[in-house]
Amino acid sequence: MYADYADLIHLLVALAIGAVIGAEREYRSKSAGLRTMIMVSLSSCLFTILSLKIGVENPDRLAANILTGLGFLGAGVIFKDENRISGITTATTIWMTAAIGMAVGAGYLILSLFATLIVLIVLILLIYVQERIEHRHQARTYRIVCPYRQETLDKYEELFKEYGMQVIRNTQRKTEHRITGRWVLIGTADNHRHLTEYLLDDPSIIELSF
Template identity: 45%
Template sequence: MNFITQEDILKLGLAMVLGGLIGAEREYRSKSAGLRTTILICVGSALFTIVSSRFRDDRIAANIVNGIGFLGAGIIFRQETSIKGLTTAATIWSVAAIGMAIGSGFYGLAVAGFAVIGATLLVLPGVAARIARVNQARQYRIVTAFRHQTLDHYEAVFQECGLRPQRQVQQRVGNEITGRWRVNGPEEAHERCIQRLLNDPELKEFEF
């Protein structure tokens, strides 16, 4: 049982190559899981799967999914208005699946999975950017002097610029009122609205 075959070397080498190619794309985009991380995940998953088949114990390979889940969860973090790291976490999970396919000897399936994952990472960002130009959501925060209908006035500004505002938290402190909105609409409409608000002398603070 304590031996290594040429096929084992082929599996580990293929896992290193495919994992490295995906990692190179992540490294180029300066993501947290880059070249070395994806290589280690893909090779490690392949190695665990090979060991699992040698011992005829599927539990070893099955635990890869749980382990990768914990690793991916550590990459995801929440910012004030969004959640970051979901794509990188999903990439790690997918790279582990490629490694398991290689370790099981399903080379064609592994290469096909690599092609789909690679196309998703390389091609779809452009598609997503085009969609964002047509419709994107932004968070706006406005602080201004309190007057009657103050927030209604700014909602009217959003609508005049071709945007769809959803009012969220409102807070009044003394003579100031703070309003937050989630605003949807085309990128050009957002830019028009931002310029209009930046030129508003009544605004004390403005975040977007």
């Protein structure tokens, strides 16, 4: 009877942990939010409890199978836009929530609560550090289309350097009447803003994306 009561406590703790982590993801409008994190935490906890009750010869296989089963959830929240991959933090949060749920199911309540605190610090507090870094070191993809006049778009690379940009990659493609350039530039947010203001006023540019 005591074991059943303890298991119920573990499930409630797993629910609370999943709710706390999921609320943070929901607040930031991520694809895996409150209910998803609750279900991940609860299911991992319950699988662990059942496996311990049934008896597993090799506990390592239990953890491996749970994390393998969660792989499709992680893949579902990762997507690629034009110049960056999004959703990796949410995918890894799903994995971490599962690990915490397993710790709760195995009875390691203090460990799981401490791990939850670390997750919240990473998700809530370190985002300001990340934003600070991105403000000073931001990568963007620029695409410029101009009329073709027997010249390349190399002049823009000199312009990028004047605005303090580092050119990571560039390609140029010519059609019959137009020439298109694509660059990946790294610089501060302010430098990107000043550069785009200049490019938007450039009368020789037919199309501009950034």
